[in-house]
Amino acid sequence: MKAIFLRTLSLPETFLSCLIITLFALISQLDPSFLQWEVQRSLSSHIWELAIIAIPMTLIILTAGIDLSVGSIMSLSAITAGMLFQAGSSMPLACGAALLTGTLGGFLNGFFIARMRVHPLIITLATMATYRGIAEGISQAKPVSGFPAGFTRLGQDEWLNLPFAAWVFFIIFVSVFWVIHRRALGLHVYAIGNNDTASRFSGIHVDRILIGLYTFSGFASALAALLFVARRNTAKADVGMGIELGVITAVVIGGVSIFGGRGTLVGTCLGLLLIHETREFVSWHWNRDEFILIVLGLLLIVSVVFQKLLRHKQNSS
Amino acid sequence: MKKSNPRKMHHRFVVLSLLAGIAFIFTACSPAPPSDASSTQLVSKDNNKKKITICLIPKKKGLPYFTSCAKGAEEAAMELGNVELIYDGPTDGSPEKQASMIEQYTLKGVDVIAVSPNDPNVVAPALRKARARGIHVLSWDADAIQDSRDYFVNQATAEAIAHGMVNTMVKDLGGPETRADVAIVTAYLTAANQNVWIEHMKTHIDQQYPNLNLVAIKPSDEDQKLAFKVTQDLMKAYPDIKGFFGISSVSFPGAAEAVKQAGKTGQVMVTGLATPNSMRSYVEGGTVKSVVLWNTAELGYLTIKVGEALATGKLKQGDTSFDAGKLGKKKIAGDQVLLGDILVFTKENIHQYDF
Numbered sequence: 065m066k067a068i069f070l071r072t073l074s075l076p077e078t079f080l081s082c083l084i085i086t087l088f089a090l091i092s093q094l095d096p097s098f099l100q101w102e103v104q105r106s107l108s109s110h111i112w113e114l115a116i117i118a119i120p121m122t123l124i125i126l127t128a129g130i131d132l133s134v135g136s137i138m139s140l141s142a143i144t145a146g147m148l149f150q151a152g153s154s155m156p157l158a159c160g161a162a163l164l165t166g167t168l169g170g171f172l173n174g175f176f177i178a179r180m181r182v183h184p185l186i187i188t189l190a191t192m193a194t195y196r197g198i199a200e201g202i203s204q205a206k207p208v209s210g211f212p213a214g215f216t217r218l219g220q221d222e223w224l225n226l227p228f229a230a231w232v233f234f235i236i237f238v239s240v241f242w243v244i245h246r247r248a249l250g251l252h253v254y255a256i257g258n259n260d261t262a263s264r265f266s267g268i269h270v271d272r273i274l275i276g277l278y279t280f281s282g283f284a285s286a287l288a289a290l291l292f293v294a295r296r297n298t299a300k301a302d303v304g305m306g307i308e309l310g311v312i313t314a315v316v317i318g319g320v321s322i323f324g325g326r327g328t329l330v331g332t333c334l335g336l337l338l339i340h341e342t343r344e345f346v347s348w349h350w351n352r353d354e355f356i357l358i359v360l361g362l363l364l365i366v367s368v369v370f371q372k373l374l375r376h377k378q379n380s381s
Numbered sequence: 382m383k384k385s386n387p388r389k390m391h392h393r394f395v396v397l398s399l400l401a402g403i404a405f406i407f408t409a410c411s412p413a414p415p416s417d418a419s420s421t422q423l424v425s426k427d428n429n430k431k432k433i434t435i436c437l438i439p440k441k442k443g444l445p446y447f448t449s450c451a452k453g454a455e456e457a458a459m460e461l462g463n464v465e466l467i468y469d470g471p472t473d474g475s476p477e478k479q480a481s482m483i484e485q486y487t488l489k490g491v492d493v494i495a496v497s498p499n500d501p502n503v504v505a506p507a508l509r510k511a512r513a514r515g516i517h518v519l520s521w522d523a524d525a526i527q528d529s530r531d532y533f534v535n536q537a538t539a540e541a542i543a544h545g546m547v548n549t550m551v552k553d554l555g556g557p558e559t560r561a562d563v564a565i566v567t568a569y570l571t572a573a574n575q576n577v578w579i580e581h582m583k584t585h586i587d588q589q590y591p592n593l594n595l596v597a598i599k600p601s602d603e604d605q606k607l608a609f610k611v612t613q614d615l616m617k618a619y620p621d622i623k624g625f626f627g628i629s630s631v632s633f634p635g636a637a638e639a640v641k642q643a644g645k646t647g648q649v650m651v652t653g654l655a656t657p658n659s660m661r662s663y664v665e666g667g668t669v670k671s672v673v674l675w676n677t678a679e680l681g682y683l684t685i686k687v688g689e690a691l692a693t694g695k696l697k698q699g700d701t702s703f704d705a706g707k708l709g710k711k712k713i714a715g716d717q718v719l720l721g722d723i724l725v726f727t728k729e730n731i732h733q734y735d736f
Contacts, residue, residue, distance in 0.1 A: 103488045110481050209502040220506065296480060298502045305475070348485055351469045353442055353478070 074374040076319025076327075076367075080334040083367065087341055095349050105226065107348075109295065111340040112229035113138075113288035115333075117311050119233075119240050120281035122332045125315055127256040128324025129184040131278060133173060134285045134311060136195035138304030141166040141286035143199040146208030146299025155215045163286045169195055170282015174275035192308070200301040207300040211293070219294030229291045236284070241329055249273070257324025313360065314339050317367045338363070434491040435688045436467045437681070438482060440499045440523070441474035445736035446656055446677060447497075450522070453681030460706060461689050467491070476500035483507040487514055493688035495534070497522035505529040517691040521684040527716070531691060534684045535717045536675040539574070543581030545723035546652060547590065549671040550624050553650045557590050561623035564597040564615050566608050566636045566653075568629040575628055582626070596622065601632040608635025616643055627653030633672075637663040657726045657734045664731050672726040677736060679708060680720055687718050 072078055091098055098104075117134050124131050145162035149155060169191065176187040218228050244250035255263045256270055264270050285304070293299045318335025320327025342363060346356050437454050439447035451468045458466040467486075471478035476499040484507050486494055494511055498504045498520060508518050508529035518525075521534040537545075554561050565582070567575045579598060586593050596619055601608035608631060616622060616639070625640065627633030633653035637660065640649045646668045654673055663669040686705045690696035696703060703718055705711045712719045726734060 097489075106484060106488055109484075207500060207502055216506075295506075296477065296503050297506055298476075298500065300500070300503075302475075306473075344485070347469075347482065348489070351436075351467045353469055353472045353482075357472075 074377065076371050076374070077331050077334060079370060079374065080317070080319065080331065080338060080367070084334065084338050084341070087338065087345075091341075091345055095345075098345055098348050105222075107344045108230065108340070109227045110344065111336060112227060112233050113292050114307060114310050114314070115233050115336050116229070116236060116284050116288045116291075117281070117307065118314050118332050118336055119236055119329065120277060120284045121311050122315050122318070122320055122327065122329055123240070123244070123253055123277050124184070124281060125257075125312075125320050125322060126253050126324055126327055127274060127277065128260070129177065129274070129277075130188065130312070130322075131170075131173065131184065131281045132188040132308050133169070133192040133195055134281060135304035135307040136192045136199070137166050137169045137282050137285040138289035138292065138307065139199040139301050140169060140195045141289040142293050142299040142303040143203045143208075143301055145290060145293060147202060149211060149299075150208050155212055159215075159290055162290055163283060166286020166289065167279055167283040170285070171275065171279040173282065174278030177278060178271035178274040196301065203299075203301050205301050207298050209298045211297055211299075216294050216297050219291055219296070229295070232287065232291065237329070237333070244329060253277075254325055257321075257326070259325075310339070313364055317364055319367075319371055338367075431463065432465050433463055433493065433689055433692045434465045434467065435493040435495060435685060435692075436469065436482075436486045436491050437521075437684065438479060438494065438496040439468075439470040440479075440497045442468075442470040442472050445658060447522075449677040449734070449736035450681035450684075453676075453678030453683075454685045455681075456678070457682040457685035457689075457706070461685070464685060464689050466685065471499075474499060476503040480504045480507040483511060487511040487516060490514075491516060492692045493517045493519065495519040495521050495684050495688055496525065496530075498525045501526045501529075517688065519684060519688055519691070522680065531716070532687060532696075532713075533717045534680070534687055534720065536680045536720045537723050538719060538721070539577040540581050541721060541723055542654065542673065543578045544585050545673045545725065546578070546626055546628065546654070547582050547585045547593075549673055549725055550626065550650060550652050551590055551593065553652060553670040554624060557592060559623075560592045560594070562594045562596045562619055562621055563624040563626065564599065564619070564622060565595070565626045565628060566599055566601050566611055566615075566632040568601060568603050568632060570600045572629070578628055601629070601635060603629065603631045605631050605635040605638075608632040609639045612636040612639035613643065616640075616645070616649070622649065624650040624652070627651060627655070629653075630655045630659065634659055634663070637668050641666065641668045656736055657731050658736060660726070661731060664726065664728055667728075670727060672731070673723055674726065675720060675722070676724045682706075683708060683711065683718065683720050 121131060121134065141162040144165045145158040148158035148161055173188055173191055176182045177184050221228060223231055244253065252263065252268045252273055255268060256273065260270060289303060292303055314335040315332050316322060317338060318327065318331035320331060339360065342359055343356050346359050347353060437451065439450065441447065454466055454468065458464040469482065471482070479496065479499055480503050483494060483496065483504060487510055494516055496504060501524065505526045508525060512518050512529070518530040519532050519534055520530045522536060524533045550563065551557055565579060567579065583595065586595060597615055599611045599615065601611055608627065612625060612635065625636045627636040633655040637651045640646065640651050641663065646666065651669050652671050652673065656674065657672060660669055660672045664672060683705050687696060687703065690703065701713050703711045703713055712721065
């Protein structure tokens with residue numbers, strides 16, 4: 065019993081929960097108006113797109129990979145939808161094309177990584193530049209606006225008291241959670257992250273899984289892009305600029321090891337919650353945009369160092 | 382079976398601790414509000430007037446241009462006494478961040494939001510939401526989409542900018558009697574602002590200065606190197622050319638550099654629109670005699686004045702003029718409050734300005 069207690073205590077999720085509780089306790093002392101449901105619900109609209117991308121990113125990092133191109137895939141998908149709409153296509157068609165573009169972009173990443181054996185860091189760094197460049201090229205960096213109300217409602221309306229994007233996130237989260245914890249695929253993802261070669265020899269379809277994961281990441285990015293465009297009523301080549309940093313930060317703060325094989329989806333969710341609340345509260349309370357970066361940086365350092373210490377202790381005991 | 386048991390225990394423990402945390406949050410929430418309420422009461426007792434909170438949102442925080450605007454805004458807030466000024470904007474100049482900030486301030490329930498939009502389309506939904514909540518919305522420095530704001534605090538009309546540039550050119554050349562060929566180096570041939578200025582410049586030259594002869598209008602595509610090259614080419618094509626207008630913050634330094642490198646400092650005049658810092662070396666070196674812009678501190682000052690007047694009901698729809706304190710009476714044209722005058726930076730006064 066004591067052993068279980070100690071082990072639970074050293075889980076990154078426990079540590080994160082404590083951190084989140086501390087944060088909320090601090091907020092309730094400093095500025096309780098921030099905790100009103102109305103405020104929380106409205107501000108939550110700033111995180112859902114990032115959260116949707118964080119799900120495939122967690123799986124990819126679990127396989128010891130990384131996808132830096134998510135922001136650029138968002139941009140390319142947004143521009144695809146925008147340009148098609150401007151050219152007179154119907155909105156559902158434009159959205160379908162955008163999802164297809166994103167999925168294809170992710171598939172190309174996976175193809176190069178699995179079949180050509182290019183390191184994910186390098187290939188997604190390359191496609192990050194390429195996809196963004198294409199988006200800027202075909203749009204001439206001009207914004208597309210004036211989408212039909214039926215589409216923008218997806219980004220602005222609420223459904224059962226939560227933004228529509230929140231439900232998209234929950235659906236994806238629950239399905240992926242089920243696959244990871246109840247299907248063999250989940251074990252395979254962890255196995256690839258722990259030892260790629262051993263997994264191949266044990267008959268796991270490593271290539272197929274990797275291609276699948278990066279394709280999923282592309283699809284999720286395209287979905288996030290459409291939600292973003294609907295929310296802001298503007299498609300532009302700078303959509304999703306820098307979002308990969310936010311996504312990877314959330315996943316790493318959530319206790320997912322960048323070397324693969326270790327971490328959980330629940331951890332990622334806690335990481336997202338911590339980052340979101342910190343970011344919004346800092347700008348809510350201090351009205352200083354520059355503080356956010358400092359606080360987030362510190363948060364990342366603290367949580368990573370702490371988790372490392374805990375893991376070290378756990379291994380030595 | 383034996384293996385799955387401790388795992389389940391882990392999960393149960395995590396869930397329990399989370400629940401405990403949430404319970405803690407809610408209990409911690411309730412006692413706090415009274416202390417906050419009493420502190421706000423203290424504030425309102427101190428000065429009987431109701432505090433008006435105004436958020437001034439620049440395109441990008443940390444740019445010297447906007448920092449100098451904020452100085453004027455602070456001065457206005459101090460002078461008024463009943464204004465609490467929040468100056469904050471995205472440090473990376475991202476329109477999405479700007480929209481998020483507007484949403485936050487809307488939820489906080491400030492009285493006035495004044496924004497210089499990076500992208501009018503992106504901030505429009507957020508601004509409309511703010512207006513629906515009864516918040517007064519101003520755009521300043523750059524306009525927002527018309528139905529998403531109450532007033533636009535406009536630093537200078539197109540006419541004032543165009544006339545200002547032509548008048549300083551004529552003065553720099555030595556008066557209206559001097560016969561001279563001049564050329565315009567613009568941004569893009571499709572740039573909306575620049576094209577309006579060019580039209581006003583043409584009519585002003587036609588009506589007032591028959592000795593000025595506009596020989597060419599060339600685009601620089603917002604590329605300083607291209608502006609440099611275009612100016613060089615024009616000097617070759619028109620050896621007698623006496624003056625260049627660089628009518629964007631990029632084409633102006635490009636044109637000035639070309640004139641300087643051609644060794645024609647003092648023979649060929651360059652004037653245009655840019656911030657004093659970007660042109661300081663040319664002004665001090667003598668290549669450029671005057672730089673045209675507006676007084677940024679006064680722009681910030683006027684924005685806060687208008688914001689306060691709007692929130693207190695002093696400024697009403699249909700008013701045609703506005704009493705802007707130390708700036709005197711300012712004209713209101715429809716839904717635009719005009720700062721009006723341009724400011725000319727020369728060797729004599731440029732050291733007073735740092736932006």
